[in-house]
Amino acid sequence: MHRDMSVKEAERKIAEKSMNIQPRVKVSATNLNFFYGKLQALHDVSLDMEENRVTALIGPSGCGKSTFLRTLNRMNETIPGTRLEGTVTLDGRNIYREFDEPSQIRTRVGMVFQKSNPFPKSIYENVAYGLRVNGIKEKHLIDQVVEESLKRAALWEEVKDKLDHSAFMLSGGQQQRLCIARALAVRPEVILMDEPASALDPISTSRIEDLIAELKNSFTIVIVTHNMQQAARVSDYTAFFFEGQLIEAGETQQMFTRPGIKKTEDYITGRFG
Amino acid sequence: MRELKFKPKSKLREFLGEKFIAVNAMVALIAILLIFVFIFKEALPVFTDPEVQEEASVGKMLFKQEYYEGRDPKFSWQPNSEVPKFSLYPLFLGTIKAALIAMLVAIPLGVGSAIYSSEFAGRRTREIIKPAIEMLAAIPSVVLGFFALMILATFLQDTFGLLFRLNAINAGIALGLAVVPIIFTVAEDAMTSVPRELRDAAIALGANPWQVSITMVLPAAMPGIAAGIVLGFGRAVGETMIVLMASGNAAIVSGSFVESIRTFSATIAAELAEVVFGDTHYTVLFFIGSLLFIFTFIINLAGDMILDRLKHRLQGKTR
Amino acid sequence: MATRAFVTDNPAPVETLSFRPKSSGVIPRGLTFLAVLLILLILAIIMGSIVWGGAGVVSWDFLSSPPEDGMEAGGVFPAIFGTVALVLLMVIAVVPIGVLTAIFMQEYTTPDSRFTRLIRVAINNLAGVPSIVFGLFGMGFFIAFVGGGLDTLFFSNSDGPVWGQPAIIWAALTLALLTLPVVIVSTEEALKTIPRELKEASYALGGTRLQTIWRVIVPQAMPGIFTGAILAISRGAGEVAPIMFTGAAYYLPYLPTKLNDQFMELGYHIYVMATQSPDIEKTKPILFGTVLVLLLLTFALNSVAVVIRSRMRKSRADAS
Numbered sequence: 001m002h003r004d005m006s007v008k009e010a011e012r013k014i015a016e017k018s019m020n021i022q023p024r025v026k027v028s029a030t031n032l033n034f035f036y037g038k039l040q041a042l043h044d045v046s047l048d049m050e051e052n053r054v055t056a057l058i059g060p061s062g063c064g065k066s067t068f069l070r071t072l073n074r075m076n077e078t079i080p081g082t083r084l085e086g087t088v089t090l091d092g093r094n095i096y097r098e099f100d101e102p103s104q105i106r107t108r109v110g111m112v113f114q115k116s117n118p119f120p121k122s123i124y125e126n127v128a129y130g131l132r133v134n135g136i137k138e139k140h141l142i143d144q145v146v147e148e149s150l151k152r153a154a155l156w157e158e159v160k161d162k163l164d165h166s167a168f169m170l171s172g173g174q175q176q177r178l179c180i181a182r183a184l185a186v187r188p189e190v191i192l193m194d195e196p197a198s199a200l201d202p203i204s205t206s207r208i209e210d211l212i213a214e215l216k217n218s219f220t221i222v223i224v225t226h227n228m229q230q231a232a233r234v235s236d237y238t239a240f241f242f243e244g245q246l247i248e249a250g251e252t253q254q255m256f257t258r259p260g261i262k263k264t265e266d267y268i269t270g271r272f273g
Numbered sequence: 274m275r276e277l278k279f280k281p282k283s284k285l286r287e288f289l290g291e292k293f294i295a296v297n298a299m300v301a302l303i304a305i306l307l308i309f310v311f312i313f314k315e316a317l318p319v320f321t322d323p324e325v326q327e328e329a330s331v332g333k334m335l336f337k338q339e340y341y342e343g344r345d346p347k348f349s350w351q352p353n354s355e356v357p358k359f360s361l362y363p364l365f366l367g368t369i370k371a372a373l374i375a376m377l378v379a380i381p382l383g384v385g386s387a388i389y390s391s392e393f394a395g396r397r398t399r400e401i402i403k404p405a406i407e408m409l410a411a412i413p414s415v416v417l418g419f420f421a422l423m424i425l426a427t428f429l430q431d432t433f434g435l436l437f438r439l440n441a442i443n444a445g446i447a448l449g450l451a452v453v454p455i456i457f458t459v460a461e462d463a464m465t466s467v468p469r470e471l472r473d474a475a476i477a478l479g480a481n482p483w484q485v486s487i488t489m490v491l492p493a494a495m496p497g498i499a500a501g502i503v504l505g506f507g508r509a510v511g512e513t514m515i516v517l518m519a520s521g522n523a524a525i526v527s528g529s530f531v532e533s534i535r536t537f538s539a540t541i542a543a544e545l546a547e548v549v550f551g552d553t554h555y556t557v558l559f560f561i562g563s564l565l566f567i568f569t570f571i572i573n574l575a576g577d578m579i580l581d582r583l584k585h586r587l588q589g590k591t592r
Numbered sequence: 593m594a595t596r597a598f599v600t601d602n603p604a605p606v607e608t609l610s611f612r613p614k615s616s617g618v619i620p621r622g623l624t625f626l627a628v629l630l631i632l633l634i635l636a637i638i639m640g641s642i643v644w645g646g647a648g649v650v651s652w653d654f655l656s657s658p659p660e661d662g663m664e665a666g667g668v669f670p671a672i673f674g675t676v677a678l679v680l681l682m683v684i685a686v687v688p689i690g691v692l693t694a695i696f697m698q699e700y701t702t703p704d705s706r707f708t709r710l711i712r713v714a715i716n717n718l719a720g721v722p723s724i725v726f727g728l729f730g731m732g733f734f735i736a737f738v739g740g741g742l743d744t745l746f747f748s749n750s751d752g753p754v755w756g757q758p759a760i761i762w763a764a765l766t767l768a769l770l771t772l773p774v775v776i777v778s779t780e781e782a783l784k785t786i787p788r789e790l791k792e793a794s795y796a797l798g799g800t801r802l803q804t805i806w807r808v809i810v811p812q813a814m815p816g817i818f819t820g821a822i823l824a825i826s827r828g829a830g831e832v833a834p835i836m837f838t839g840a841a842y843y844l845p846y847l848p849t850k851l852n853d854q855f856m857e858l859g860y861h862i863y864v865m866a867t868q869s870p871d872i873e874k875t876k877p878i879l880f881g882t883v884l885v886l887l888l889l890t891f892a893l894n895s896v897a898v899v900i901r902s903r904m905r906k907s908r909a910d911a912s
């Protein structure tokens with residue numbers, strides 16, 4: 001299956017090259033400093049994330065990966081006493097300045113969390129939630145989007161007969177795919193994933209990885225992971241964080257074979273972290 | 274170096290101490306059992322003693338009776354009349370009426386303020402709301418009864434031109450004030466225990482803070498709110514002093530909420546002092562006590578069960 | 593308003609989703625705030641009217657002298673005395689039992705054992721039993737069964753009942769059962785916050801479980817125990833239904849000095865004056881004064897409990 005993917009992947013890259021499609025920068029962070037009260041969690045971080053690519057954020061625990069991720073959809077603003085300096089742009093527009101409401105950003109930049117966190121509602125209502133809170137009322141439209149999202153999250157076949165069952169009836173892996181479907185339903189352009197598979201068994205993990213490979217055809221994906229193999233498998237670009245700083249970022253292939261900085265190499269080869 | 278000699282530990286003391294603690298822990302359990310036994314023991318003649326049944330069999334307490342020959346059968350509670358009448362229906366009606374009004378007052382106030390405190394209030398405001406609710410909870414029910422009797426009743430009568438000063442609405446409102454803290458506490462607890470991750474997920478889908486509260490937190494905490502309402506209802510039915518002082522204590526069969534009522538609990542409080550130990554009236558009062566006990570017991574079990582399941586549900590476990 | 597379409601090879605037909613701008617949420621905010629305002633308003637009215645009616649009456653004289661002229665004059669000293677005596681007796685009974693129960697629940701059993709669950713159910717249910725049922729129970733159990741039993745065993749040749757009659761001890765024990773859950777819950781809350789390391793340190797030094805409980809756990813839980821006791825007192829001081837038939841009296845010319853004496857009590861005093869006074873207009877000032885005294889007493893006790901509790905929480909939060 002993985003081989004299959006990488007063949008497809010290679011074909012796609014060749015096709016893109018032959019059609020001369022330049023990957024476009026979708027999300028761009030510039031000179032980010034982030035503070036939890038007095039604690040500075042990010043130091044002058046700048047990183048571009050390209051469309052239809054997977055960018056992996058790696059680094060030891062507490063280095064600021066989640067913090068960085070949450071600045072990209074303004075989730076950081078939900079924590080009182082925090083402060084951000086620098087800019088984040090989506091398609092060139094500053095997400096902190098040029099939008100009236102954070103919710104407008106969050107429907108365009110979706111998020112999947114480490115621990116699967118379905119709402120205590122039915123499977124259907126979980127996926128429909130984002131539509132409802134954004135003012136979609138038409139039943140047929142919601143039906144359609146729910147089905148479509150579950151299909152894209154590769155969950156439809158498993159749940160299509162029990163859409164009204166509680167989401168907690170699902171297994172851990174299924175719950176996480178439900179959370180992905182839920183995020184897809186509002187049709188985001190970017191999907192942020194914070195260690196989406198860290199709590200799952202190997203089989204569920206590989207299904208999520210396949211899903212990510214599939215989804216990147218339509219989305220910009222940024223994923224935090226502690227698993228180096230996973231980063232190598234799913235991502236096109238990798239960014240290495242250490243103590244709140246972005247140490248090195250580049251093509252995954254290159255980062256994992258010829259890292260430019262000693263610290264990156266040490267981390268990737270498991271010498272610390 | 275001299276050796277330290279540790280005293281051997283007394284195994285016996287350890288054993289006895291442990292047993293002593295365990296025995297004490299059983300007091301609550303024993304108390305519930307004893308309450309059950311002693312209340313029911315005194316009520317038992319209703320089922321066994323023909324002399325008591327003559328006036329107050331279960332059937333006589335439940336159904337219309339023809340107390341005087343040739344007159345229409347009716348429900349009547351007149352235990353001290355020449356022909357003692359022990360129909361529970363007027364008391365049941367009074368209890369339900371008072372509890373109904375109480376819930377009409379307490380649910381919006383309790384749930385509403387719980388939502389505000391948990392979801393919308395800043396830290397400052399919350400530091401006003403919570404002590405205020407604790408203060409309300411700390412007001413002894415005899416004081417609430419006093420307030421309803423001396424001040425609220427006059428106000429209601431003057432404002433709405435009521436015929437009876439003490440009535441179901443007056444008692445119900447005061448009763449509602451006693452129920453508000455119960456509903457508030459349980460409901461607020463349920464809402465604040467909705468995990469951060471769920472709120473984050475909703476926010477990440479583009480929900481505004483108030484939408485998170487109303488469309489996600491509130492439904493998720495609904496079992497807890499329901500439990501609060503159930504427990505509050507139990508309190509409304511069992512509460513004594515407020516209704517005793519504020520309801521007028523007339524055992525009338527009527528659908529009107531502006532007439533006086535008499536509740537189960539107030540009946541016990543008002544009449545137990547004047548009964549003869551062991552006679553029919555005494556037995557019936559204990560029978561009423563048994564009903565109250567069973568009712569609140571079931572209510573409490575149900576409330577606990579709902580809260581237990583909510584806890585599991587919010588932790589994301591199946592069912 | 594954002595408009596967006598999928599660019600996809602997905603079989604599902606694609607439509608455009610147009611999100612609508614959100615309302616500001618003034619309605620849920622406003623409605624729930626209204627509930628808060630109403631509660632505060634009602635509280636203010638209750639407090640205000642009682643203070644208004646009673647403040648002029650409460651004086652040292654009022655607090656220290658007995659009622660006169662069928663309660664139309666004089667003070668409330670016997671009722672205060674009776675209330676204090678009552679809750680003291682109650683506390684002596686309820687605190688040791690409540691604390692030991694809490695220790696058992698937290699330190700000796702796993703929360704899932706069947707026995708613990710049974711006790712938990714009992715505690716929760718005890719807290720929900722209507723207070724008038726406690727009154728019935730006090731009458732049937734303490735007075736008739738225990739007191740009557742004592743009388744037949746030891747006082748069979750005395751003229752009237754000695755223990756088998758309403759008395760302050762029976763009222764206090766009835767109240768002790770009613771307030772037992774309060775003490776248990778408060779103590780448990782304190783026990784839960786004691787860091788595990790502290791207990792483990794004691795065990796590691798060779799302390800037995802009993803020693804650990806006595807030397808480490810109980811001293812640490814002291815603020816919680818104290819809070820529980822005060823909350824129990826405040827609750828007990830306000831309850832009338834359970835003591836109506838178990839020991840409280842309308843009027844007594846003497847103060848209770850023995851365990852089997854009857855007593856006057858503030859709450860009961862209020863009830864009697866409010867409902868059985870021949871001339872309510874004459875009794876009114878004294879009535880308001882008495883209510884104010886009871887209210888101040890319960891609030892003062894509660895505030896002390898709240899302060900201790902929040903200190904306790906804060907110091908724990910700082911420590912961890």
Ligand SMILES: Nc1ncnc2c1ncn2[C@@H]1O[C@H](COP(=O)(O)OP(=O)(O)OP(=O)(O)O)[C@@H](O)[C@H]1O
Nearest residue numbers: 036039041059060061062063064065066067068079
């Ligand atoms: N809500 C918060 N309040 C205060 N400090 C925080 C908060 N969240 C994170 N931090 C701190 O910010 C720093 C970065 O945390 P962050 O969660 O971004 O790390 P991470 O790289 O995601 O780690 P992990 O791999 O363990 O998830 C850490 O020092 C952490 O303690």
Ligand SMILES: [Mg+2]
Nearest residue numbers: 065066067194
């Ligand atoms: Mg993280």
